[in-house]
Amino acid sequence: MRFRVLWLLCALTLLPARTSASGFAAPTIGPTSAGVSTVDPVGVHMNPGALGFIESAHILGGGHLVLGDLRYQRERRATYQNDDSLDFALPIDALNVDAQKRGKDVSVSDKPVGLIPAAFAAVPVSKLPDLTAGFGVYVPYAAQVSLPKAGPQRFQLVDATLGAVFVSGALAWRAHKRVSFGLGGSYVYGFASLSKVQDLATLPDIGEALARPPIGQANSFGAAADPAVRELDTMARPFEFRRGVA
Secondary structure, rough: OHHHHHHHHHHHOOOOOOOOOOOEOOOOOOOOOOHHHHHOHHHHOOOHHHHOOOOOOEEEEEEEEEEEOEEEEEEEEOHHHHOOOOOOOOOOOOOHHHHOOOOEEEEEEEOOOEEEEEEEEEEEEEOOOOOEEEEEEEEEEEEEOOOOOOOOOOEEEEEEEEEEEEEEEEEEEEEEEEEEEEEEEEEEEEEEEEEEEEEEHHHHHHHHHHHHHOOOOOOOOOOOOOHHHHOOOEEEEEEEEEEEEE
C-alpha cells in the first residue's frame, strides 16, 4: 500500500501546472521544487547564499514547455462612426454613426507554444575559505502572441515577442556549517518586437497639425479623443516596432 501511495505522489509531480495572470513571467525558474530554501544550482537566481551548502560540483539543465491560452473579446459601449467616415469633430452627424459597432465583438484567441530553457552550475572552488561559485543562463520573462491582423484587438496589439535572457553569476561563503553568505549579479539581455494598428486620432500632435493653417481642419483628436472620432480608416496606420534590445 505504501508503495502505491508513493508511486501516486510521484506521478502527480509530473502533471503539467496551469498558471494564470502571470504576465510574461515564467511559471518557475529551474525545477518546480527549486526555491529560496533548497540547496541546488538554481540558488544563483533564488538565493546565492544557499550555494555555500553544495558539497560537490552540480550541473542542472532543462526547460519548461509553455502552452498558452490567450483570449480577447471587446465590448463597445460608446458611439463609433463608419470606418470610412471623414467626420473629425464633435458632434458627429447621425448619418455617419455605425449602428453595428455596439455590444460585444467577435472573440479572438491565440495558443502560443514555446520552450523556456535554463542551465545552472555550482562548483566548490575553495575549502579555506569555504567558497562556492555559481553560474546560470535562463529566461525568467518571455511572451509571444499572434492575433488576427483585422481583429477587434488590432488597435491594441497584433503580434508581439518579448523576452529577457539572464546570464547570472554568484559566489557563496560558508562561514559555519549552518551559515552561508552569498552575492550574485546578472547581465540581462532584453528583446522586443510588436505590431499594431496606430489610431492617429489619439495623438495630440496630429490634431494640432490639422487644426493649424494652411489646413485648418477642425477636429476633436488628442490623447482623450472621444470614441466617436476614433478608429477611422483615414486616421489609422499599421505600426511595427522591430528588433528592440536593451
